[in-house]
Amino acid sequence: MTRFRRTFVPLAGIVAVSIGLTACGGTTQDSASNSGGGDRATGTANPDAPIQDGLQVAFLPKQLNNPYSDIEVGGGKTAVDEFGGEYKLVGPNDASASSQVSYINTLIQQGQNVINIAANDPNAVCPSLNQARDADIKVVTFDSDAAEDCRDLFINQATTQGVGETLAKMTSEQIGGAGKIAVLSATPNATNQNAWIEVLKSELASKPEYQNIELVA
Structure with a gap:
């Protein structure tokens, strides 16, 4: 932090x-x-x-x-x-x-x-x-x-793409490249967080290095 x-x-x-x-x-x-x-x-x-x-x-x-x-x-x-x-x-x-x-x-x-x-x-x-x-x-x-x-x-304090990509990368590093993960957002309607989550989902679905990571929620 x-x-x-x-x-x-x-x-x-x-x-x-x-x-x-x-x-x-x-x-x-x-x-x-x-x-x-x-x-x-x-x-x-x-x-x-x-x-x-x-x-x-x-x-x-x-x-x-x-x-x-x-x-x-x-x-x-x-x-x-x-x-x-x-x-x-x-x-x-x-x-x-x-x-x-x-x-x-x-x-x-x-x-x-x-x-x-x-x-x-x-x-x-x-x-x-x-x-x-x-x-x-x-x-x-x-x-x-x-x-x-x-x-x-x-x-904007950071680009949406940059935050989403970093979320995927850091998550993968934390769990050793494999496992089930869930996203807990602060509020359901926050425009910035929802945009970051969409990029995270795209990264996990499209890049082979994340193929062993499952987003469950």
């Missing part, structure tokens, strides 16, 4: 810096989009635009007190502190599909400038996220994406 923690700390910092640029940068090309209700400007952010003083940046992980999420949002706090923003962390204690909705609604009422969310369900959070966007709040997903039409930007 230590090796993974060292990998993700700097990535979380990059997430937060990107959020600041997304929320504050001007656009060089605008177009209209009607997905999710209302017209929204889309375009390319200007990386040289100044960051607004006192930018209110909220983080909403899948659940609080999760060691993995703590690393991600900890890097975000470091970055927000560096550019003089106001950091806020909220979230549920369980990672159910709709557990984040009430927190999104509260953040809208508070007038946050940016909501960063690791979505427990790609669709359950969309109505509230689009309400946030209609209120000129930038929505950035990280770790686990929401549907594309209800967020402004997705920051």
Whole structure:
């Protein structure tokens, strides 16, 4: 676990810096989009635009007190502190599909400038996220994406293919290349984990070095 923690700390910092640029940068090309209700400007952010003083940046992980999420949002706090923003962390204690909705609604009422969310369900959070966007709040997903039409930007900490391939390789090494395995995912609707599992299944089914490994669940 230590090796993974060292990998993700700097990535979380990059997430937060990107959020600041997304929320504050001007656009060089605008177009209209009607997905999710209302017209929204889309375009390319200007990386040289100044960051607004006192930018209110909220983080909403899948659940609080999760060691993995703590690393991600900890890097975000470091970055927000560096550019003089106001950091806020909220979230549920369980990672159910709709557990984040009430927190999104509260953040809208508070007038946050940016909501960063690791979505427990790609669709359950969309109505509230689009309400946030209609209120000129930038929505950035990280770790686990929401549907594309209800967020402004997705920051991925690793490629889906890379994670799935590594899962297959490390599993094979752990069991000596043969045996029965099962996958226990954190939540049934997590977009990132489901995508990783699909790559894992493909690797096990298609590569001869995994022919003696049986995925039972």
